Amino acid sequence: xxxxxxxxxxxxxxxxxxxxxxxxxxxxxxxxxxxxxxxxxxxxxxxxxxxxxxxxxxxxxxxxxxxxxxxxxxxxxxxxxxxxxxxxxxxxxxxxxxxxxxxxxxxxxxxxxxxxxxxxxxxxxxxxxxxxxxxxxxxxxxxxxxxxxxxxxxxxxxxxxxxxxxxxxxxxxxxxxxxxxxxxxxxxxxxxxxxxxxxxxxxxxxxxxxxxxxxxxxxxxxxxxxxxxxxxxxxxxxxxxxxxxxxxxxxxxxxxxxxxxxxxxxx
Amino acid sequence: xxxxxxxxxxxxxxxxxxxxxxxxxxxxxxxxxxxxxxxxxxxxxxxxxxxxxxxxxxxxxxxxxxxxxxxxxxxxxxxxxxxxxxxxxxxxxxxxxxxxxxxxxxxxxxxxxxxxxxxxxxxxxxxxxxxxxxxxxxxxxxxxxxxxxxxxxxxxxxxxxxxxxxxxxxxxxxxxxxxxxxxxxxxxxxxxxxxxxxxxxxxxxxxxxxxxxxxxxxxxxxxxxxxxxxxxxxxxxxxxxxxxxxxxxxxxxxxxxxxxxxxxxxxxxxxxxxxxxxxxxxxxxxxxxxxxxxxxxxxxxxxxxxxxxxxxxxxxxxxxxxxxxxxxxxxxxxxxxxxxxxxxxxxxxxxxxxxxxxxxxxxxxxxxxxxxxxxxxxxxxxxxxxxxxxxxxxxxxxxxxxxxx
Numbered sequence: 001x002x003x004x005x006x007x008x009x010x011x012x013x014x015x016x017x018x019x020x021x022x023x024x025x026x027x028x029x030x031x032x033x034x035x036x037x038x039x040x041x042x043x044x045x046x047x048x049x050x051x052x053x054x055x056x057x058x059x060x061x062x063x064x065x066x067x068x069x070x071x072x073x074x075x076x077x078x079x080x081x082x083x084x085x086x087x088x089x090x091x092x093x094x095x096x097x098x099x100x101x102x103x104x105x106x107x108x109x110x111x112x113x114x115x116x117x118x119x120x121x122x123x124x125x126x127x128x129x130x131x132x133x134x135x136x137x138x139x140x141x142x143x144x145x146x147x148x149x150x151x152x153x154x155x156x157x158x159x160x161x162x163x164x165x166x167x168x169x170x171x172x173x174x175x176x177x178x179x180x181x182x183x184x185x186x187x188x189x190x191x192x193x194x195x196x197x198x199x200x201x202x203x204x205x206x207x208x209x210x211x212x213x214x215x216x217x218x219x220x221x222x223x224x225x226x227x228x229x230x231x232x233x234x235x236x237x238x239x240x241x242x243x244x245x246x247x248x249x250x251x252x253x254x255x256x257x258x259x260x261x262x263x264x265x266x267x
Numbered sequence: 268x269x270x271x272x273x274x275x276x277x278x279x280x281x282x283x284x285x286x287x288x289x290x291x292x293x294x295x296x297x298x299x300x301x302x303x304x305x306x307x308x309x310x311x312x313x314x315x316x317x318x319x320x321x322x323x324x325x326x327x328x329x330x331x332x333x334x335x336x337x338x339x340x341x342x343x344x345x346x347x348x349x350x351x352x353x354x355x356x357x358x359x360x361x362x363x364x365x366x367x368x369x370x371x372x373x374x375x376x377x378x379x380x381x382x383x384x385x386x387x388x389x390x391x392x393x394x395x396x397x398x399x400x401x402x403x404x405x406x407x408x409x410x411x412x413x414x415x416x417x418x419x420x421x422x423x424x425x426x427x428x429x430x431x432x433x434x435x436x437x438x439x440x441x442x443x444x445x446x447x448x449x450x451x452x453x454x455x456x457x458x459x460x461x462x463x464x465x466x467x468x469x470x471x472x473x474x475x476x477x478x479x480x481x482x483x484x485x486x487x488x489x490x491x492x493x494x495x496x497x498x499x500x501x502x503x504x505x506x507x508x509x510x511x512x513x514x515x516x517x518x519x520x521x522x523x524x525x526x527x528x529x530x531x532x533x534x535x536x537x538x539x540x541x542x543x544x545x546x547x548x549x550x551x552x553x554x555x556x557x558x559x560x561x562x563x564x565x566x567x568x569x570x571x572x573x574x575x576x577x578x579x580x581x582x583x584x585x586x587x588x589x590x591x592x593x594x595x596x597x598x599x600x601x602x603x604x605x606x607x608x609x610x611x612x613x614x615x616x617x618x619x620x621x622x623x624x625x626x627x628x629x630x631x632x633x634x635x636x637x638x639x640x641x642x643x644x645x646x647x648x649x650x651x652x653x654x655x656x657x658x659x660x661x662x663x664x665x666x667x668x669x670x671x672x
Contacts, residue, residue: 054574056444056560056561059299078572102559103559103567103575104574107558107572128299129298129559131299134295134297152299152300154300154301154303156301156303156304156463157303157304165300179460179461
């Protein structure tokens, strides 16, 4: 695993859960995008996940779809997002993750993408349409570049497949406790606890939960079971409505980060 | 209908030997994790029903008594004479209930969904033919049906939208992306991720993650199995050329399936649209590159960054940037060839067949008709071409009126 990601989880273990904040790269525009990311890290996010906009984001709900579409229309490219990550890396020591769909990575070339990501200071890549069965070539490229892989695990995943997923994780496992795409939800899935227990029994990898988490209360609730919490749509929606003033975004991240203090996985 | 019973064995994929779910290097399951369990469940259920005599008898009965199979293989004498060369036969999928081959697949999948205990089916549709077929099968089997359709397609296929609603289905407009078929697949996939426990996604073509390409092939191979027997009965041999249009590629895989590697030249016709620049056509195999869309590795129209390209065709059913993975395999291995026919030539061919034979073809199918017309005249009278006439053209009346009215 990348040192930065490993240190992040180890430094807080037993004290609090980590907060991973998502931002659609190039949204609302390239220059502001960097400010958004740095503001979130400054306000208490432990790591950032930069979304590379894709034309057909099947795992994303309306908020991130719309932000991706907007960024694409302004000329966001995978190469541009790698530059963005490099710019963030210059200013911040915390882990930087990229999130993208498989086709842009495949088109870029797996080895080239992994190598360039590491050159730009990226610690890991999240690819939601690359399940463990298809992940072999990407994991080989990532391992060679010393880039962390982050496979997904869902509440519908069988025990056999949790084992397979565990072998693919060199960063952490991205756990999805409710069925659906990214977006804001009213409550945390009642299946979350038993689901994470099942996964925890079968892997040593850190577990981060994403999808549908939008409030400090939800962060705290999820933090009782998971090592990390990933927040996306709620932050992107705040950016979209902010008109360039990032005070509200900082406040939101501070609230979520604060809610995770003293909360740690009891499992 | 003994031939349908054999259909399942004969449709067994020769190409599926490398890795499960792969055709050579194409296919696979590139989907969000929450769908993986559903795909495994579907694969398991599919294998079960293929061996289940009760299911097979029920599907045979529906194909015969409800869909009207077998569809005729028709020797188009006027068209052959006018083209002046090879004899042309039409496999009349336009005479299948609901007006296209799409019902073969929808009946199979909706029956399977019932067997799996799913109460709801969802579908994507472009021209609306798959949506209508799915709504029809759902009405028959008492399933709730919701169909995702791009706003652009809703506008140009208004009649089919109303047909679906009459059948009790709900049509959900898709306003994201290019607002056409590709985006309605995205929307249906998102719905499936959310409702995977109660819902079956009835995919309309041989695209998507495994087992969809293999399953849709299986249900559509009835076209080819019938054609093989009907042609043999009349001619006592195999045809020289079998031609079909290719959007996602279901009618073409259906008719190709028993002929692959058996001698006949198999030709898939993609939408040449109005030109060869990006956004002017739908030629994934002819003009695209390898990539991943909608859960499968195949050929894809995309830009240098891997963003999926816009497409164009006068026929909504061919207006799609991807293509089924088995077609990519057939192309790479020289087992089938793929060619382009443009909007104008397809429209002319539609008029030619309507005036010459009294058959109004769907504009999708007219692409294959155009190829047969231009090829027949280069061949001797001893040659035989079979065209898959995948659907009828009533839905395209407005487009035809604009052009010829």
